[in-house]
Amino acid sequence: MGLPVEKITSLQNPRVKQLVKLRDRRPRDEAGVFLVEGYREIRRALEKKVALTELYFSPEWFLGENEPALIEQARAAGAQVFELSKETFAKVAYRERPDGLLAVAPQWRRALEELTLPAAPFLLVVEAIEKPGNLGTILRSADAAGCDAVIVCDPVTDIFNPNVVRASTGVLFSVPLVVAESTAVHTWLKAKKVRTIATTPAAETLYTAADLRGPLAIVMGSEQYGLSEFWLKNADLPVRIPMAGQADSLNVAMATIITLFEAVRQRSV
């Protein structure tokens, strides 16, 4: 390290206590920040110019050799840097197998009107997703499929939950993400002349038979309840994925990636 770094060894240190608290939503929202744990996730945050406020590291947990460079990069970008003892880091780490890096990043709120969209946008709308792991996986899928934005309607899980950050492998920082109410989203999509395709097992049309080109929003329901009445009634076209096996073999993350990549196929022809 080029500069002297404060070393924290006490489990009673107020910063340590605050990091543990940030696993819960209310303290996160009150502080307006969230946790970013892990080399890959922090690297992606820095790549996307996210202004990390704090970076905590513990060399005894490091897995590779690139950590010091990342720490210097974070410091140069304005983060306060702290070294933690092995035991202290174990307490603040959220992961079972920590890699000795944990950052604090500012939360953000983006409005629908702030999205910059191409002429034929390709959007993913997810409704009331309950499990942070599913939301993170869905963000990865949207990134891989090249969605222009992901819109999270009426969220049950907080997009800044540590498990979302983790399951998204940091894609949270690169995919434009908006949280909004379903009614507002529907009105906005209508105004933008974006067609809405909603996946539901009750639909007659196969997802492969629907035209997924042009301005498009794919709408996915929640794990337990599927699509709400609102989207079932207001989506332009309900479609279904054919199922060969057990009725519940596809979870929402799997159904999402299947539908997204069919859209990619059609849109690239």
Added chain:
Amino acid sequence: MGLPVEKITSLQNPRVKQLVKLRDRRPRDEAGVFLVEGYREIRRALEKKVALTELYFSPEWFLGENEPALIEQARAAGAQVFELSKETFAKVAYRERPDGLLAVAPQWRRALEELTLPAAPFLLVVEAIEKPGNLGTILRSADAAGCDAVIVCDPVTDIFNPNVVRASTGVLFSVPLVVAESTAVHTWLKAKKVRTIATTPAAETLYTAADLRGPLAIVMGSEQYGLSEFWLKNADLPVRIPMAGQADSLNVAMATIITLFEAVRQRSV
């Protein structure tokens, strides 16, 4: 319960100790059995006429009201039934949130030659998958896509790992599953005139441009290393999935489901 049931309350009970041991592969293989935890998974095992040898239950953990009927069904099918105290069940449970049901089932070994295949089989071959959760998710995908069998080559993870059973949501019992060496699998596929399509980022052909109809085996590599030299050299056609975002946004389970459902689409036209 119709019949008297032995109740186990001691953490030192040999059955309790054995159940904990069965989380590890060697004791599983030595005993020739594996753990099936949870209502849904046990129900599927019974549906598929798997001869559960033992069933452990603990009413204080039950989540619903159908557990007694399932227990009676297991007993009628020949399982030894034991009641555990709440604390004892907490020790043997593998899940973070147990539902009070844990069974022991016999392992099986199925050879390639034992597979009964249709004229144009639709197979999934996975090579050296490392993470049990990925293998379980892949089994779910194969079930949903209607694969005739899943062939696990040169496995790194044991198909009877509790996390495979769990992530597969019991589909392990319904999808025909064979473990074999890559060379034997390749020879067998050649003899059966099954085309092999291997997914690798280095391929020129897009997976959507390949003909995925007729006798088909989709071959997927491991999480960390991708396809082995053997399959890269011996597969009939390498294909790739187009990637818009971060290079690692698609994991092997996601790449598998995308490829499987493109095959489903082509095969249903």
